[in-house]
Amino acid sequence: MPELPEVEAARRAVEEHCVGKKIMKSTVADDTKVIDGVSSKDFETALVGKTIVAAHRKGKNMWLQLDSPPFPSFQFGMAGAVYIKGVAVTKYKRSAVKDTDEWPSKYSKLFVELDDGLEFSFTDKRRFAKVRLLDNPFSVPPISELGPDALTEPMKVDEFHNSLSKKKVGIKALLLDQSYMSGIGNWMADEVLYQARIHPLQIASSLSQENCATLLKCINEVTNVAVKVDADSLRFPVEWLFHFRWGKKPGKVDVIENAMEVGADGSQFPSNWLFHSREKKPGKAFVDGFGKKIEFINAGGRTTAYVPELQKLTGNQAVKEAAKQSKRTPAGKAVKGKKTSRAKKGGPAKKKLNASAEDDPAEDEEDDGDAAVADVSSNKTRGAKKEPPAKSKPKRRDVKTAAAKRKHEESEDDDVSNSSGDGDADEDKQEDAQEVRNGKRAKAAATSKKRVARKKVN
Secondary structure, three states, rough: OHHHHHHHHHHHHHHHHOOOOOEEEEOOOOOOOEEOOOOHHHHHHHHHOOOEEEEEOOOOOHHHHHOOOEEEEEEOOOOOOEEOOOOOOOOOOOOOOOOOOOOOOEEEEEEOOOOOOOOOEEEEEEOOEEEEEEEOHOOOOOHOOOOEEEEOOOOHHHHHHHOOOOOOOOOHHHHHOOOOOOOOOOHHHHHHHHHHHOOOOOHHHHHOOOHHHHHHHHHHHHHHHHHOOOOOOHHOOOEEEOOOOOOOOOOEEEHHHHOOOOOOOHHHHOOOOEEEHHHHHOEEEEEEEOOEEEEEEEEEEEEEEEEEOOOOOHHHHHHHHHHHHHHHHHHHHHHHHHHHHHHHHHHHHHHHHHHHHOOOOOHHHHHHHHHHHHHHHHHHHHHHHHHHHHHHHHHHHHHHHHHHHHHHOOOHHHHHHHHHHOOOHOOOHHHHHHHHHHHHHHHHHHHHHHHHHHHOOO
């Protein structure tokens, strides 16, 4: 969604071109999802004849101060944007309304014509924005609930460190919390954490004072630089990760020279910002401007771009993560050992079957499943020679049970396969998942074999 730099660029454009002018005409969309708490007709009536005195912003919210209340306020949502006819205004990358589109746009939610003939419009294609008419926007939600503005109310280092020391949440989630600090959104949070070399899931309270000082410095720098260039992304510093976080082609590893496929104003940010590589697509892999791989995780409920080689967990979180990794490797080896043992017991035919499964993982699911049934069927056949036909019914039920188990195992296999990651998951993860699948099938086949043996004894 539009973040502090984009909203501030819109505010400055309105301040420069519209302040001091009278509203002669107003058209408000009949869209109750966006126009909140007032009819379009009443909204229009409240604006006509008023003079725009000032344009204000806090966090990702903007409002216009008129010569008398009520005042129109704008919560930009996912794709809100301000357009002034004949004036270039930086728009959020995904606002999706082009300068060549009809005027006013069919996505316009509020259109205003001023006394000098200038026209401006607030548009929202995705309809997640909120446009309100408020007597005092600063004193009521959502603006009254916002934390200090990242641009106009910067924290001191000691204040920042003290506040973080009380927060037992991931740092990315905290930066997205507008009641803690307002204005920072998804791309800004990724950028400042990348610049500060802090893992997005690092617990805020675990950050040292030095980490806090670095992070605060990065917040201030990213915010001020982005605002200074009116969110014109081509002018963002070349070392920012911004340039690698948006819509690349599947299956490619993009480097800085190929990083400018971002479109809109986002394409103008400096080529080494994380921003340009953030948009996750299946089968993708990115590298930042220094040749480090960018990965995507969920942090704070949002898709998050980070560079594992540079942004590492520290303290207890690093120890726990290392323990998780160490548990996965021995588990895979143990499972592989069980499968080998079963192959020895299963005779030459089963050895050959398992060998082919090892050689061709793509065929493993079908082959090992057949091995489980083969175990039961061969024992059932041998048992049929020694036992009267009347006792063969329970054995058929055993086969059904084995088949049901196999179906359940295949379902579990799908889960393991799905959990192994996207198409760009590395080969080690795929092999670990394969070993787990093989182990489950081996265990199921052995269980079925034992059950048949017990029934023969009985």
